[in-house]
Amino acid sequence: MGDIPRGNRPLSPHLQVYRLPISAVTSIMNRATGHAMVAGILLLVWWLVAAVAGDRAFATADWVLRSWFGFLVLAGSLWSLWFHFLAGIRHFFYDAGHMLEIDAGQKTSWAIIWGSVIMTVLTLILFFFA
């Protein structure tokens, strides 16, 4: 077998060079967002406990919550929440046997991506201006 030329043959797809389909990306993102949003939950629960703990505790927690860092954590968790919300609704349809075709998976993936961004912006507008 040593005399068979192998140098110019195309290699099979490998994770490092393989472009993931959009439905795979949203599936991975669903898991990631589900875990990441707990950062925002922790911040809010700390803030709630601090409110009953005392003035100094609340002042510290409230300062962190409303700082640029707190906004980053809460806004990131908010987007994660909406992404996970929409991807979770898609799972109801998956479980019922719908939207399982490749074409449907791609369309719903883009709907989840853009939908989560739109819902995050709308929620933030509601928070700051309503």
Place this chain on the structure above:
Amino acid sequence: MRYITPRKAAMGLGAAGPSTGTQHHWTMTVTSVALVVLTPAFLLVIGRAIGLPREGVLVYFSQPYPAIVTALFLIVGMYHFVKGTRIMIDDYLDHTERKVAIIFSEMFGWAVIAAAVYALARMALSAVIV
């Protein structure tokens, strides 16, 4: 020498057998449906609370609707998180690491629930006493 055949060793270890896979999936479905309702309700509640002074926060969460919605969202949400994290743990970890991760995830989830319920109960009940 092992007398047990590989087939015998694997019998009954599947997710659908006497294990808890079906129950787990159903729990995820029920908590997901609950969270579809609770998520928008919680966001509207918490959006009004952030930015209030400490006294305002204490009075706000002493009202039934904000207190109950926040408690339900955090309890059901963290329970859904614990059950969801189990899927990732089962995917990536084995043996002792898997057991430690499952125990840590359960303890973390219930600790967050306990802290949230404690804070909300203090705020809700103190208003009645005073």
